[in-house]
Amino acid sequence: MRVQVEGWHAVGTWTWNAEDDACGICRLAFDGCCPDCRIPGDDCPIVWGECSHPFHMHCIVKWIGVQGNNVQRCPMCRREWQFKSS
Amino acid sequence: MQRASRAQVTDKDKWNKPVGEPAKKRLRTLTNEQEPLNSSVSSSEKMETDKDGISASGRNLPSTRPQIGENRAHPKKMIISLKKEKPKLPETFEEDTWKKLKMSVHAVHREQPVEQSFEELYKAVEDLCIHKLGPNLYSRLQNDCEEHIKSEIESLVGQPDDATIFLETVEACWQKHCNQMSLIRSIFLYLDRTYVIQSSNVCSLWAMGLQSFRKHLNSAPEVQNKIVSGMLSLILQERSGDMVNRSLLRNLLRMLAQLQLYSSFETAFLADTESFYRQEGSDKLQDLDIPNYLLFVERRIEEEHDRIGHYLDIQTKKPLISKLDAQLLEAHAQTIVDKGFEILMTQHRIKDLQRLYNLLLRVNGLSNIRQAFSAYIKKTGVEIVMNDERGLEMVQDLLDFKARLDELLEQAFASNDELSHALKDAFETLINARQNKPAELIAKFVDQQLRSGGKGISEQESELILERVLILFRYLQGKDVFEAFFKKDLAKRLLLNKSASIDAEKAIISKLKQECGSSFTNKLEGMFKDMELSKDIMTAYSNSSVTSELSVHVLTTGYWPAYPPAPLNLPKEILDHQEAFEKFYLSKHQGRRLTWQNSLAHCSLKATFRPNAAGRKELLVSLYQAAVLLLFNGSDELSFSEIAGAVGMDDKELRVTLQSLACAKIKILNKSPKGRDVEDGDSFTFNSKFESKQLRIKVNSIQLKETQEENDKTTESVFQDRQYQVDAAIVRVMKARKSLSHTLLISELFKILKFPVTPPDLKKRIESLIEREYLERDRDSPSVYKYLA
Structure with missing residues (x-):
């Protein structure tokens, strides 16, 4: 062996692994943040429902709040909203 | 006064004695006493008499003394004796006394010794006044003096024309007049203090002398004109650099002031000054360069102040100096600034500039300076900014230039507010005279400062430099260009661990935050946060796995500059590590996708x-x-x-x-x-x-x-970002106004947008928004847009 790897310093970038580009509620990009936040990233995360629709966490929480006592539904497919468990 | 009041006391006593007696006795004393006037023996004897007027040893009233004492004891007797006799003056009393006084007055006028003693003369005046003969005495004296003054002044007519000689004659004449009048006033002091004070429309002896002097000088205009023109020619001589007799001028001007003729001189003098300096100002401006001209003006002003101090009346100061300012400075302010300012600035001659500033400030020349100042800054600055050869040194050049201007502003222009505003405005103009490049270079300059492997400068120094660079940054309009380049460089520093000091990095971020608000620095701060998070992830990873060869920075895409995808078939050794880490990371952070940046x-x-x-x-x-x-x-x-x-x-x-x-x-x-x-x-x-x-x-x-390519990419991405800002601005305006004409919208946008844009750019964005159905054209007038809700 002439050359061996001693150390490796790598750089990776992460993005949300969502199928859509934009949040179905606020229509803002997942790469960005919801309208109430200023800084994208960990502070404004994305969540998935059992129906596998992604939203900004802040957006869907607000949406669920508006639903009141009714059954909470996904705004995209009208199925009952359940956070996808990790 | 003491003496006078004592004299009165004695007088009352005298009225108590048989009348006629004292007057007679006194007369005898006045006429018979033959001692020379200035004999001290006689006057001291006299004094003794006065003091001891009551004592028996007095020569004048030896026999009456005891009687007085008795009379006081028996007042009734005194009343009876009063009725017996009436006081009476000799017929010739007034004439005789006047004759005697007149002789002495004449002697004074002829500057000969006065024969009688002054004491005696004083007494004579006193007696005349006591007997209510004051008015007569006054008018006689007035006539005499006036006649004398008249002849004196007439003697001035037809004197030689030579200014100095003539003025000296006049001065001598005036001096003589003053001496004589003061002597006469001493003799006639009693008159001055009783009759003159008691009568309202009679002026004091001194004033009377001045009055008649003025009257006769006025009636001899030739003399008066010659005095004024003589003085003017002396002053002219002095202004041309000759030595002149300043005390002569001072005395004559005091004379004119006392005679209340000063204003006639002042008017002539000011007119003369004005024309003199008008001529000299334009001559000197031709001959001298500006610094020397300013020196000359300064010297002239000093000289005139000196002149005021030495002989001119203080009231002349204001008009004189204002004439000087008007002729030497105000009339030429523009020329001075045009011809001299730029050279002085270029040569950084603080002293001369200070002089220029101080002098022009006297004549409201600040606006001239301001214009020239800002024109100079713009001209020189734009040269620096436009200089392609200097590249990165441009920033250093600008910093040096700014530092030099600040120094000038402080030392030469007394940190004048208006000028420091002009400086700011000019810098803003010049730094934005060229699009983008300055912003890019400033970002590069900051990068150079923050990068490790420093050039041997201390932390404080480098902080100072950064502080100054940020001042330049403040003037930038294209702050987004700066941000893009700064971000790219910051990413490089962080990822390649090239940053000289994290503290310095954070310091500059917080300064940028102060300057542009947190939205400007959010992403930059996010980059630092990513660095911290990566460190945490690596700790967690090395705990869970055995490999210590690996270190990974995981970046949040939005914060960092966009990196182009770089395809690479990784060698197996590395690929294994990479996959292991990716698995670990994604298990910790769900819903994420990791992209590897091979180029970094x-x-x-x-x-x-x-x-x-x-x-x-x-x-x-x-x-x-x-x-x-x-x-x-x-x-x-x-x-x-x-x-x-x-x-x-x-x-x-x-x-x-x-x-x-x-x-x-x-x-x-x-x-x-x-x-x-x-x-x-x-x-x-x-x-x-x-x-x-x-x-x-x-x-x-x-x-x-x-590479040039990379820079272009950065610039392009900035323009891309700007498009969104333009879109947002258009929508914001239209949402508020609902309907707006094209021109109004454009002008509104120019107000809002902080970076340079051209109307065609805006038009393109408007078109695009119409396409996307944010706006529509009004059906009736196509130049009006309507907002679509």
Whole structure:
């Protein structure tokens, strides 16, 4: 062996692994943040429902709040909203 | 006064004695006493008499004294004796006394010794006044004096024309008049203090003298004119640099002031001054350069102040100086500034500029200075900004220029507010005279300062420099351009660990935050946060896994500059690590996708060139270089196409990488045929004869650095971002106004947008918004837009 790897310093970038580009509620990009936040990233995360629709966490929480006592539904497919468990 | 009141007391006593007696006795004393006037013996004897008027030893009233004493004891007797006799003056009393006084007055006028003693003369006046003969005495004296003054002044008529001689004559005449009048006033003091004070429309003896002097001077206009013109010619001589008799001028001017004729001189003097300086001002401006002209003006002003101090009346000061300012400065303010300002600025002559500022400030010349100042800054600054050859030094040049101007402003212009505003405005104009480039260079300059491997300057110094750079930044309009470049450089510093000090980095971020608000620095702060998070992830990872060879920075895409995808077939050794980490990361953070930025990665390799100790080296290389080098583990010689097929890199990137390994100073690979550039048919072998004194060798990758292309990309991405800002601004305006004409919308947008835009750009964005159905054109008038809700 002439050359061996001693150390490796790598750089990776992460993005949300969502199928859509934009949040179905606020229509803002997942790469960005919801309208109430200023800084994208960990502070404004994305969540998935059992129906596998992604939203900004802040957006869907607000949406669920508006639903009141009714059954909470996904705004995209009208199925009952359940956070996808990790 | 004491003496006078005592005299009155004695007088009352005298009225108590048989009347006629005292007067007679006194007369005898006055006429008979023959001692010379200035004999001290006589006057002291007299004094004694006065003091001891009551004592028996008095020569004047030896026999009456005891009677008085008795009378006081028996007042009734005194009343009876009063009735008996009436006081009476000799007929010739007034004439005689006046004659005597007149003789002395004449003697005074002729400047001859006065025959009688002053005491005696004083007494004579006193007596006349006591007997109510004051008015007569006054008018007689007035006539006499007036006659004398008249003849004196007439003697001035027809004197030689030579100014100095004539003025000296006048001065002597005045001096004489003053001396004589003061002597006369002393003699007639009693008159001055009783009759004059008691009568309302009579002026004091001194004033009477002045009055008649003035009257006769007025009736001899030739003399008066000659005095004035004589003085003016003396002053002219002095202004031309000759020595003149200043005390002569002072005395004559005091004379005019006392005679209340000063204003006639003043008017002539000011007119003369004005024309003199008008002439001299334009002459000197022709002959002298500006600094010398200013020196000359300063000297002139000083001289005139001196003149006021020495002989002119203080009330002349204001009009005189204002004439001077008007003729020497105000009339030429523009010329002075036009001709001199720029040169002085260029040569950085603080003293001269200070003089110019102080002088022009006297005549409201500040606006002239301000214009020239700002024109100069713009001209010089734009030259610096437009200079393509200087490149990065432009920033340093600007900083030096700014520092120089600040120094001037403080030292020469007394930190004048208006001028410092002008400085700011001018800098804003000049730095934005060229689009984008200044912003880019300022960002680069900051990068240079913050990067490690410093140039031996202390932390404070570098902080000071950054502070000053930020002032330039403040003037920038294209702050987004700066941000883009700054971000790119910051990313490089952070990822390649090239930052000199994290504290300095944070300090500058917080300064930018102060300057532009947190939205400007959010992403920059996010970058620092990513660095911290990466550190945490690595700690967690190394706890869960055995490999310590790996360190990864995981970046949040939105914060960092966009990196183009860089395809690379990773060597197996690395790929395993990468996959292991990716699995670990995604298990921690769900819903994420990790993209590897190969262009930013680097490796340390252990290379064995020869089996002995000297043949083992540690190489610090980029991931690209590592990928290429690792290929040589399997084969001795590889052709370009073989390498290209194995690594799957971008062709251009591969050539650069090979060049860095085989053609630079440090040759890890041998290339055949030899040459600087990598061609398609080249083949490479591992250089087993590689020698180096160092154990750790950093192989510089041939710059991935600022190619023109990269810069253009950054600039372009800035423009892309600007489009969104323009869109947002248009929508904001239209949402508020609902409907707006094209021109109004454009002008509104110019107000809002902080970076330079052109109307065609805006038009394009409006078109695009119409397409996307944010807006529509009004059906009736196509130049009006309507907002679509």
